Amino acid sequence: MSRHRELGLTDYEYDLIVEKMGREPNEVELAVFSLMWSEHCGYKHSRPLLKTLPTEGPRLVMGPGENAGAVDVGNGLSCAFKVESHNHPSAVEPFQGAATGVGGILRDIFAIGARPIAILDSLRFGEVGESARSRYLLEHAVAGIGHYGNSIGIATVGGEIYFEGPYETNCLVNAMAVGLIETDELIKSAAAGVGNVVVLFGARTGRDGIGGASVLASAELDVDMEKRPTVQIGDPFEEKKLLECSLELLDRKLLVALQDLGAAGLTSSSAEMAAKGEVGLDLHVRRVPLREQDMEAFEIMISESQERMLCVVEPERVQEVLDVCAKWEVNATAIGEVTDTRRLRVFDGDELVGDLPVEALVDECPTYELEPAEPATPIYPVPPRLLDSEDPAEILLALLGSANLASRTPVFEQYDALVGSRTVRRPEQADAAVLLLPDPKHDDRLTALSPSKDDDGPKPAIAVSIDGNGRRVAADPYRGAVEAVLECSANLACVGAEPLGLTNCLNFGNPEKPHIAWQFSRAIAGLGDACRAFGIPVVGGNVSLYNEGSEGPIYPTPVVGLVGELPDARRSGRLAFQNAGDVIAIVSADSWAPSNAASELSKLRGEAVEGPLPAVDLGELKALHAAIRQAVRAGSLSSAHDVAEGGVAVALAESAIHSGLGATVGRLDDLFGEGPGAFIVTGPADAITAFGAAATVIGEVGGDALIIEGAISLPVADLERAFSGGLADLLH
Amino acid sequence: MPRGGNRGVKFGVVRFPGTCDEVDAYLAASRVGDAEILWHADADLKGVDAVIVPGGFSYGDHLRVGAVARFAPVMAEVETFAADGGLVLGICNGFQVLCEAGLLPGALLPNTSLKFTCRQVDLEVVNASTSWTNVTAVGDVLSIPAKHTTGRYYAPDATLDELEANGQVVLKYAPGHNFNGSVRDIAGVSNAAGNVVGLMPHPEHAVDPLTGSADGLKLFASAAAVPA
Numbered sequence: 001m002s003r004h005r006e007l008g009l010t011d012y013e014y015d016l017i018v019e020k021m022g023r024e025p026n027e028v029e030l031a032v033f034s035l036m037w038s039e040h041c042g043y044k045h046s047r048p049l050l051k052t053l054p055t056e057g058p059r060l061v062m063g064p065g066e067n068a069g070a071v072d073v074g075n076g077l078s079c080a081f082k083v084e085s086h087n088h089p090s091a092v093e094p095f096q097g098a099a100t101g102v103g104g105i106l107r108d109i110f111a112i113g114a115r116p117i118a119i120l121d122s123l124r125f126g127e128v129g130e131s132a133r134s135r136y137l138l139e140h141a142v143a144g145i146g147h148y149g150n151s152i153g154i155a156t157v158g159g160e161i162y163f164e165g166p167y168e169t170n171c172l173v174n175a176m177a178v179g180l181i182e183t184d185e186l187i188k189s190a191a192a193g194v195g196n197v198v199v200l201f202g203a204r205t206g207r208d209g210i211g212g213a214s215v216l217a218s219a220e221l222d223v224d225m226e227k228r229p230t231v232q233i234g235d236p237f238e239e240k241k242l243l244e245c246s247l248e249l250l251d252r253k254l255l256v257a258l259q260d261l262g263a264a265g266l267t268s269s270s271a272e273m274a275a276k277g278e279v280g281l282d283l284h285v286r287r288v289p290l291r292e293q294d295m296e297a298f299e300i301m302i303s304e305s306q307e308r309m310l311c312v313v314e315p316e317r318v319q320e321v322l323d324v325c326a327k328w329e330v331n332a333t334a335i336g337e338v339t340d341t342r343r344l345r346v347f348d349g350d351e352l353v354g355d356l357p358v359e360a361l362v363d364e365c366p367t368y369e370l371e372p373a374e375p376a377t378p379i380y381p382v383p384p385r386l387l388d389s390e391d392p393a394e395i396l397l398a399l400l401g402s403a404n405l406a407s408r409t410p411v412f413e414q415y416d417a418l419v420g421s422r423t424v425r426r427p428e429q430a431d432a433a434v435l436l437l438p439d440p441k442h443d444d445r446l447t448a449l450s451p452s453k454d455d456d457g458p459k460p461a462i463a464v465s466i467d468g469n470g471r472r473v474a475a476d477p478y479r480g481a482v483e484a485v486l487e488c489s490a491n492l493a494c495v496g497a498e499p500l501g502l503t504n505c506l507n508f509g510n511p512e513k514p515h516i517a518w519q520f521s522r523a524i525a526g527l528g529d530a531c532r533a534f535g536i537p538v539v540g541g542n543v544s545l546y547n548e549g550s551e552g553p554i555y556p557t558p559v560v561g562l563v564g565e566l567p568d569a570r571r572s573g574r575l576a577f578q579n580a581g582d583v584i585a586i587v588s589a590d591s592w593a594p595s596n597a598a599s600e601l602s603k604l605r606g607e608a609v610e611g612p613l614p615a616v617d618l619g620e621l622k623a624l625h626a627a628i629r630q631a632v633r634a635g636s637l638s639s640a641h642d643v644a645e646g647g648v649a650v651a652l653a654e655s656a657i658h659s660g661l662g663a664t665v666g667r668l669d670d671l672f673g674e675g676p677g678a679f680i681v682t683g684p685a686d687a688i689t690a691f692g693a694a695a696t697v698i699g700e701v702g703g704d705a706l707i708i709e710g711a712i713s714l715p716v717a718d719l720e721r722a723f724s725g726g727l728a729d730l731l732h
Numbered sequence: 733m734p735r736g737g738n739r740g741v742k743f744g745v746v747r748f749p750g751t752c753d754e755v756d757a758y759l760a761a762s763r764v765g766d767a768e769i770l771w772h773a774d775a776d777l778k779g780v781d782a783v784i785v786p787g788g789f790s791y792g793d794h795l796r797v798g799a800v801a802r803f804a805p806v807m808a809e810v811e812t813f814a815a816d817g818g819l820v821l822g823i824c825n826g827f828q829v830l831c832e833a834g835l836l837p838g839a840l841l842p843n844t845s846l847k848f849t850c851r852q853v854d855l856e857v858v859n860a861s862t863s864w865t866n867v868t869a870v871g872d873v874l875s876i877p878a879k880h881t882t883g884r885y886y887a888p889d890a891t892l893d894e895l896e897a898n899g900q901v902v903l904k905y906a907p908g909h910n911f912n913g914s915v916r917d918i919a920g921v922s923n924a925a926g927n928v929v930g931l932m933p934h935p936e937h938a939v940d941p942l943t944g945s946a947d948g949l950k951l952f953a954s955a956a957a958v959p960a
Contacts, residue, residue, distance in 0.1 A: 146848050150879070151789045153752025237750050237792025329749055414848050416879045418937045418944075421756045426944075436942070446769060450755055451943075453763050459942065569942060 007034035013366060020360040028346055028354035031298040033361065035264035036271055039545050042365030045511040046543040049370070049524045057537030059500045061183055067111040067260060068179070069539020070186065071501040073437060073565055078183040079462055080114035083122070083176035083505040083561045085544035090173035093231040094137045098144035098173045100234040103306050105177040106154065107260035110243050111309065113187040113250045114179030115449050117420055118435055119149045120466045121159040121175050122505070122559040126168030128403050129730050134163065137171050139731065145175070146414040151236035152243065155423055156415035157433035158464060163403045164471055166380055169549035174505045176466050176561040180438070180449045187250055189259040190276035191312045191338050196256055198270070198281060198336035199318065201325050202242045202308035206291035208232045209265070209304025220510055220546045238307040245328035246309055251445065252324065254317050261308040267301045269310045271344055275362035280341035286349050287335045297348040312338060372521045373514035378608060379552065380474055385606025392649070392671055392711040397722045399600055399646045399672065400653055406726020422451040424461060424569045428658060431491035431642055432465040434572040461569035463497035465562055469645070470555030475598035476611030477519045481526030481558050483613065486621060486676040488562040489534060490642035493625040494679065495573040496632035497564030502531060504541035504560045509553025511545050519556035527558060533618035536562070571635040576658035578638035580702035582682040584663055585695040586648065589624045591617040594673030600645045601672045614675035621677055627691060628679050636687035643678040647671055649708065651680045656706050657720045665699030667709045741765035741956040744780030746810070746826070748772040748801050752788035753936060757823065760936040763949060764956040775805040782819035782955045783810050785826030787934060797840060797882045798828030807833060819863045819955050820928040824880055827920070827930030836921055836930045837895060838887035843880070844913035850879035852944060853933055854906035855919050859899045862926040866954045873906055874947035878933040885914035885921070885932070892916055898924060903931055
């Protein structure tokens with residue numbers, strides 16, 4: 001096989017490279033092109049579709065194209081956030097794959113100068129009850145996330161996990177990070193200033209992760225292949241030093257530009273810095289500190305060794321930069337200069353070993369029009385039938401104990417959710433995490449981004465949530481993707497937060513196949529329409545394609561992360577019932593039409609994954625979310641919880657389980673149907689009246705059992721047992 | 733509960749490479765007094781009245797938890813300070829460091845689950861006369877989060893008997909709350925003089941009801957209440 005095909009380039013792409021170079025590329029140049037023109041770096045199958053997503057909003061500070069997006073959260077502060085995948089490395093080596101996924105997304109946040117304050121994750125595995133491999137992947141991925149996040153001291157405050165057969169070979173590990181920065185301190189990655197010095201700082205460069213972006217991320221996963229050498233190894237201690245060092249360098253205003261080294265390492269970071277700044281860079285690979293002394297020039301250029309950053313510094317400030325790095329025990333080396341050539345030139349000693357046009361590398365990667373076609377026959381196998389009962393009580397217990405709905409405590413307990421002292425709502429206390437914002441303009445540098453210690457007065461906060469349900473997108477790609485945005489927004493509404501910006505990670509199969517192209521394009525249309533209807537800009541994200549193996553594609557899984565604001569964290573909503581005697585109501589849209597299509601119940605009953613999902617009126621739902629948000633902010637409700645997987649019965653059970661309080665509820669039309677547009681709220685009767693016709697009173701909090709007239713009567717202790725044992729028992 | 737303003741007590745919070753909870757400890761201490769950060773490489777306590785060795789992963793904990801930090805230049809000063817009766821609190825990794833340094837008895841072993849666990853726990857005050865518990869009463873229950881992989885307190889039985897006889901067991905996990913397997917439910921201990929205390933749970937994360945509990949503030953307030 002020819003060398004360019006081994007590196008993942010087509011003959012057409014190779015010819016195009018020769019044309020742009022005006023000659024045949026040498027080994028270094030071909031390696032660089034193969035990475036920059038991979039799907040992972042070049043977005044060649046997704047760029048045209050991504051351009052259809054809305055990216056404008058009144059609170060937008062930094063949109064797609066930088067290391068992370070950012071929105072204005074008031075008082076001169078911005079919140080930076082981004083979600084990214086690390087699916088294939090995690091399928092090959094789950095601990096390091098997940099750990100470096102967290103490390104990479106954190107670097108994206110501090111690369112724009114923001115201090116990371118929170119991590120969320122979105123995970124998908126095969127059926128954990130049946131598959132030892134899935135249990136292994138889950139346990140090691142969770143341990144990897146915890147290892148990195150806990151050790152670096154950034155709170156993991158939320159996330160989601162689903163188990164579905166189509167993720168058996170190809171698990172998904174998506175990590176989201178959130179950070180804070182004073183808006184006028186944001187730094188960009190564009191290299192500038194001819195003659196300025198390029199400094200590489202952080203860990204030494206080794207052979208780990210070579211070819212990760214092209215060989216691992218931009219091709220279908222073949223588990224028989226030995227891909228472990230393409231997985232990077234993470235060291236949270238190195239990153240902790242790198243984080244504090246980077247923030248001190250920025251605080252001292254020593255940097256012209258900053259960029260992290262992620263996929264494709266030095267290659268992509270330098271090319272992107274040069275492209276954004278419309279300059280050239282000369283890099284000297286022999287100056288790069290190495291772990292192994294015999295590395296070749298191309299290996300140094302494409303190594304994906306973790307915990308490294310690249311910055312541009314004025315020559316007279318270089319010594320100060322090196323001094324700050326030395327203080328933090330971080331390696332720092334001047335490895336190049338900014339030039340006016342608009343070429344990326346690579347020197348090995350005195351020898352010029354690569355001479356590449358920057359625009360061709362970054363901006364002229366060919367893009368491909370997808371050829372979508374709706375599949376004529378079902379793509380996904382019908383799940384096995386696990387439940388025969390028609391008894392609502394038995395169904396409820398089966399749902400609560402199912403791997404997808406059971407308590408996530410065995411997982412969340414492995415994460416530090418508290419470091420930073422800003423976590424007002426922890427996992428399972430509310431539908432979204434709530435994080436305190438700092439005092440505006442604190443004089444003390446150490447506490448500039450820390451929560452206020454003033455106990456009086458309003459406490460501004462942000463809320464964050466991450467959501468996506470692959471089975472529903474598989475059943476109906478457009479409406480399933482719309483639902484991902486609605487679910488995230490509903491979660492924010494339940495704590496009283498208004499969405500400001502959205503990030504996404506689009507996990508799909510091989511887009512060169514028409515049915516995957518169809519899923520992908522329909523899902524992006526759904527995301528775009530939902531964001532436009534809700535006025536939420538997409539501030540950035542990540543695309544992960546080729547998620548399939550010999551057994552077929554994963555469920556199409558767009559994962560969305562939302563950041564919202566709430567004026568006073570003292571009134572953050574909770575999902576647990578609070579007071580016996582409170583009235584329980586369903587607050588729903590007129591268009592709410594729950595059904596069993598692609599529901600958790602349909603899965604337990606072994607029904608095919610098929611739509612259509614219920615239609616929604618986005619305008620009506622926007623108003624409904626606003627009504628819930630206002631009621632929570634007013635402090636008039638005791639609890640708020642959206643109706644999601646498992647329908648109304650599961651939502652009621654969850655509010656009961658987390659409080660220990662029971663409820664008596666009248667006859668309900670639909671117990672387990674799913675579809676966006678309903679909330680369970682509790683509070684005094686007059687708080688419910690304020691919703692007008694949208695609210696239907698269905699019962700009252702109290703007692704120690706959940707009683708639904710004519711259907712269910714179960715002690716809360718029994719519900720709790722099913723719920724807490726569901727996942728824990730599978731893991732041990 | 734004292735809060736805000738300068739009560740005349742100055743806390744120093746040690747920062748090693750890899751420390752994670754120093755800003756939390758700084759914020760907690762500054763609710764009852766002044767606080768500043770002490771850099772690990774400086775053999776200088778800057779004249780503080782009380783030292784906090786906070787949580788995190790000092791030097792990455794690559795060797796054994798707390799084993800490297802005890803050799804930091806600042807720790808030599810902390811040892812002298814403690815020997816002279818200075819107030820020292822070790823939290824989580826700080827507790828591990830103080831045990832490694834010999835300032836506190838016993839050792840911390842991996843949790844019986846071998847997993848990192850983050851959980852809100854109830855602690856019972858066993859000794860309310862140490863420098864870090866004097867505003868509490870024996871039998872008080874404090875709700876404070878714990879989060880660690882290596883927090884199972886261990887000492888030989890003879891040592892434990894002696895610690896209990898001397899009142900050096902300061903805090904115990906309430907029944908049902910000892911998740912890490914600590915011997916005799918011990919969550920925190922002191923030296924014989926009661927000026928040096930270490931505990932695995934994190935009082936600095938429990939100083940505001942909004943984030944779960946303010947019970948942890950009592951430890952900082954205790955140090956602030958000790959006459960100079």
